[in-house]
Amino acid sequence: MKTFEEKWTAWLDGRLSDRELAEFEASLPDKAAAEAEKTEVKKLGALLKRELGAQALLNEEFFNHQIREKIARESTGESRKREVEVSPWWTIRRLLWTGTASLAVFLVMAIFVMRDKNPAEQSQYLTQILNARVDPVVSPNATISMFETKEDQVTVLWTEGLQSLPADYAAK
Amino acid sequence: MQTEATLAQADVSELDLVRRCQAGDTEAFDELVTRYRTRVFGMIYNMIHSEQDAWDLAQDSFVKAWKSIKRFRGQSSFYTWIYRIVMNVTIDWARKKQIKPGGAEFDDAIQPKEIDPASKTVPKADALPYETMERSEIRARIDRAIAQLSPEHRAVILMKEIEEMQYHEIAETLGCSIGTVMSRLFYARKKLQNLLRDVYENI
Numbered sequence: 401m402k403t404f405e406e407k408w409t410a411w412l413d414g415r416l417s418d419r420e421l422a423e424f425e426a427s428l429p430d431k432a433a434a435e436a437e438k439t440e441v442k443k444l445g446a447l448l449k450r451e452l453g454a455q456a457l458l459n460e461e462f463f464n465h466q467i468r469e470k471i472a473r474e475s476t477g478e479s480r481k482r483e484v485e486v487s488p489w490w491t492i493r494r495l496l497w498t499g500t501a502s503l504a505v506f507l508v509m510a511i512f513v514m515r516d517k518n519p520a521e522q523s524q525y526l527t528q529i530l531n532a533r534v535d536p537v538v539s540p541n542a543t544i545s546m547f548e549t550k551e552d553q554v555t556v557l558w559t560e561g562l563q564s565l566p567a568d569y570a571a572k
Numbered sequence: 573m574q575t576e577a578t579l580a581q582a583d584v585s586e587l588d589l590v591r592r593c594q595a596g597d598t599e600a601f602d603e604l605v606t607r608y609r610t611r612v613f614g615m616i617y618n619m620i621h622s623e624q625d626a627w628d629l630a631q632d633s634f635v636k637a638w639k640s641i642k643r644f645r646g647q648s649s650f651y652t653w654i655y656r657i658v659m660n661v662t663i664d665w666a667r668k669k670q671i672k673p674g675g676a677e678f679d680d681a682i683q684p685k686e687i688d689p690a691s692k693t694v695p696k697a698d699a700l701p702y703e704t705m706e707r708s709e710i711r712a713r714i715d716r717a718i719a720q721l722s723p724e725h726r727a728v729i730l731m732k733e734i735e736e737m738q739y740h741e742i743a744e745t746l747g748c749s750i751g752t753v754m755s756r757l758f759y760a761r762k763k764l765q766n767l768l769r770d771v772y773e774n775i
Contacts, residue, residue, distance in 0.1 A: 402751070403755065405758035405759070406751050409754040409755070409758045410754060412761075413732075415739070437765075440769070440772070440773075441761055441765070443775075444733075444772050445732075446772070447714070447768065447772040448730075448733045448764075449733055449734060451707075451710060451714050452618045452714065452730070455610075455614035455617045455618065457609055457610045457614070460606075460609060463605075463613075463627070464605050464606060466631055467602075467631055467634050467635060467638075468598065468602060470631065471598060471635060471638050472598075474635065474639065
């Protein structure tokens with residue numbers, strides 16, 4: 401206990417030990433005035449206790465009922481919160497699975513498409529003609545030129561000196 | 573001795589109720605609410621002087637107590653623990669609301685407890701009308717005087733004078749030192765002495 405306020409309060413409330421009490425009372429300049437104030441503080445305490453002490457709570461059962469309802473609502477809210485807390489994990493796992501499956505499907509499709517697309521890049525008909533050019537026995541003076549415009553998707557095949565084209569070769 | 577035994581029994585029973593609450597027993601909590609609702613409500617009402625707000629804050633305090641009851645370790649009494657929640661809730665509210673001395677809450681014109689002396693609803697067995705009016709005026713004076721204290725000073729004086737709590741219990745409830753409690757009590761009493769001297773000297 402250090403400050404005067406603390407000592408004064410403890411003295412008013414009778415919380416000083418014998419030694420502290422003797423020291424404090426010896427330090428008071430006017431003990432009679434201090435005693436008068438002590439009486440005043442007791443009167444003040446009694447007034448507050450009398451006037452403020454009995455504040456009635458009306459509708460006590462309704463008070464409890466409302467608290468029970470709030471607690472029930474809180475509990476429901478907590479359960480939902482827990483569910484929500486679980487679902488992001490579940491969603492992430494589902495997203496991962498969906499993503500992996502989609503990627504696998506995409507890769508499989510891509511492989512099929514590429515395998516299917518490569519042979520089609522050059523038709524069987526063109527292959528036969530190109531092969532025919534290099535056969536000096538069939539067409540010793542044959543020349544073949546090819547012009548291609550990718551933007552217009554047009555290919556022009558210019559042949560010269562071919563002896564014949566096989567009848568069963570048809571452009572696809 | 574009998575009183576001490578009864579108190580000890582009540583304490584054990586209270587601790588038992590707390591344990592049951594911690595296990596999720598809402599009926600046990602209902603019992604605790606029943607035990608403390610009047611004191612909690614009264615304490616808050618004396619702090620803020622509004623019946624509706626005191627009701628709401630008391631409810632909030634009990635709901636908060638339920639939510640955090642698992643953290644109650646039994647190192648202090650349950651009422652000290654719940655009072656701590658009550659004080660936190662109420663002082664926070666008072667700060668946010670910024671109740672100022674002479675504010676509308678304490679305006680004479682809107683005293684909800686004002687009783688018409690000529691009212692036919694006053695039971696015959698009750699105090700005489702002029703006595704009721706006098707009590708009502710005294711109460712209004714006290715409310716206005718308390719409203720001039722800061723929430724912290726209000727809490728200390730009410731816990732000491734109304735609840736008759738010890739310094740260490742008040743300190744524990746407010747989360748401050750015993751020295752601070754004594755200092756606040758000193759200034760709160762001085763202020764109320766100045767404001768209410770004529771009231772308590774004439775009773």
